[in-house]
Amino acid sequence: MTKPSKQPAKQPAKVPKNWPAHVTYLSTPLYAGISASQRRQLQTQPASGTPLAEVPPTLAFGPSAQVEIRRIAADAAHPARGQHGLFAARRLAPGAFVVPYWGAYHRGGAGRHVGSDYDLWLDRAADVAVDAARAGNEARFVNDFRGVPGAGGRANAEFREVWDPRRGERAMAVFAARGRSGGIAKGEEVLVSYGKGFWEVREQEARKKAPPEEGPREAEDDSPVAGAADALAALKIAGES
Numbered sequence: 001m002t003k004p005s006k007q008p009a010k011q012p013a014k015v016p017k018n019w020p021a022h023v024t025y026l027s028t029p030l031y032a033g034i035s036a037s038q039r040r041q042l043q044t045q046p047a048s049g050t051p052l053a054e055v056p057p058t059l060a061f062g063p064s065a066q067v068e069i070r071r072i073a074a075d076a077a078h079p080a081r082g083q084h085g086l087f088a089a090r091r092l093a094p095g096a097f098v099v100p101y102w103g104a105y106h107r108g109g110a111g112r113h114v115g116s117d118y119d120l121w122l123d124r125a126a127d128v129a130v131d132a133a134r135a136g137n138e139a140r141f142v143n144d145f146r147g148v149p150g151a152g153g154r155a156n157a158e159f160r161e162v163w164d165p166r167r168g169e170r171a172m173a174v175f176a177a178r179g180r181s182g183g184i185a186k187g188e189e190v191l192v193s194y195g196k197g198f199w200e201v202r203e204q205e206a207r208k209k210a211p212p213e214e215g216p217r218e219a220e221d222d223s224p225v226a227g228a229a230d231a232l233a234a235l236k237i238a239g240e241s
Contacts, residue, residue, distance in 0.1 A: 018069040024135035026102040027061040041126035060148035079147040092184040098174040101139040103132030
């Protein structure tokens with residue numbers, strides 16, 4: 001079994017603009033305590049079903065030319081105001097590959113990173129998840145579409161499992177939504193759906209932290225919780241700390 005990573009890798013010399021100093025930038029994933037058997041499973045394409053989409057084999061390792069990180073400060077209505085978001089640096093066609101999701105590959109069950117908003121299941125059968133809380137790439141900054149002005153009530157991007165031919169291994173990545181006419185325009189925020197499960201967990205956590213109420217509870221709305229809008233989907237993911 002590989003030894004757990006005790007600290008993030010050394011910060012590379014080249015990082016994307018607006019990258020936070022307290023997070024290590026990754027151009028490939030870290031491996032934190034997964035076994036050789038788990039690595040072999042990730043290095044094997046699924047034997048049946050629809051073939052996985054692929055990371056472009058010519059994609060350079062390092063900062064992406066497809067997206068840029070921006071601080072959301074001007075729009076008071078944005079649920080992630082004061083945090084960061086991921087924006088298209090060029091037009092992204094419907095279904096187009098956007099950016100991989102890098103982080104620490106770790107055991108998804110007993111080794112699950114409790115409390116991390118950046119933890120995403122990669123392969124449940126192999127029991128491997130990827131967490132970008134302390135080290136990751138641009139994908140960790142993608143926001144949920146709910147409550148975002150101009151989003152039209154739907155996500156314009158999605159997460160998909162992919163095969164990375166450059167590394168001979170499976171990964172997760174962000175793609176422009178296939179069913180969205182026109183794709184994602186240059187300068188438009190890249191938005192995914194975190195999924196119902198994410199918001200249910202956040203609601204449960206908020207209730208545990210809330211002080212006891214003497215009167216009857218008022219009906220809760222369906223808007224995002226302030227400060228939680230940088231999470232990603234599928235199990236638990238996020239985009240801003």
